[in-house]
Amino acid sequence: MRLPSFLMVRNVDPHHLQRYLLPQEEDAVVIRRHPAMLLRHIAEAVLGLILAGVLSGLVAQSTVLTVIWAVWFLLLGRLAFKVYEWSDEFFAVTGVRVMLVHGLVTRRVDMMPLSKITDLTVDRSVFGRMLGYGTVVLESAGQDQALSKVRFVPEPEGIYLQISAVAFGHGDD
Template identity: 85%
Template sequence: MRLPTFLMVRNIEPHHLQRYLLPQEEDAVIIRRHPAVLLRYVLEAIAGLILAGVLSGLVSQGTVLTVIWCLWLAFLGRLLFKVYEWSDEFFAVTGVRVMLVHGIVTRRVDMMPLSKVTDLTVDRSILGRMLGYGTVVLESAGQEQALSKVTFVPEPEGVYLQISAVAFGSGDD
């Protein structure tokens, strides 16, 4: 089964990533974070819908009903904003650096030079193993970097191998 384009986490073409790349950089790995990052907001919207439905059956006053459903619309609006925010966020690894481009209102580009990466770690919780995501921890010697941990990475072992091949060489040399 093929995912709809907006849900794809690999083989994506971020329209705004090119403005952050240097001329000599080739994009080796570009992924979108796993859709599981939205799970909390989906569950909150569903729970709010159920609660609003139950309260609507118990309350007959029009003003209270309006407030109940407006509160649920606020939950739904937050879910829609988070989906839009997720769809515009990218994790990229080039031959020079690792970047996380995120933010709607204020665009942030967190970056760590590949030359500073001394160690990579993959952490996966039980839920992460069931749903197919994990956390990639980038460690460096010296000071704390802006980008040291990327959560909700899809297929983290594969991403780990790709980052390792770019950062430390493929071992074929």
């Protein structure tokens, strides 16, 4: 089964990536974070719908019904915003640095130069192993970096190997 293109996590072609690349940079890995990061918001919208439906059967007053459904539409609107926000962010690894570009209202670019990475770790919870995502932890020597953890990375072992190959060489030398 093939995922719709907006759900694809690999081979993402962000239209605004070139804006953040230096002239000598080429993107090696560009991914979208795993859709599992939306599960909490989806669950809240579904539970809100169920609660609104149950309360609609119990309450007869129109003003209260209006408030109940307005609150649910706010939950649905927040879910739509989170989905759009997820679809517009990406994680990129170039030959020079690692970047996480995110945010709609305020665009934020978190970056760490590959030369500063001293250690690379992959953390996967049981739930993450079942759904196919994990956290990539980028560590640098004694410094706090803007980008130290990237959560909800799809296929984190593969991404780990790709970052390692770019950061530490292919081992061919």
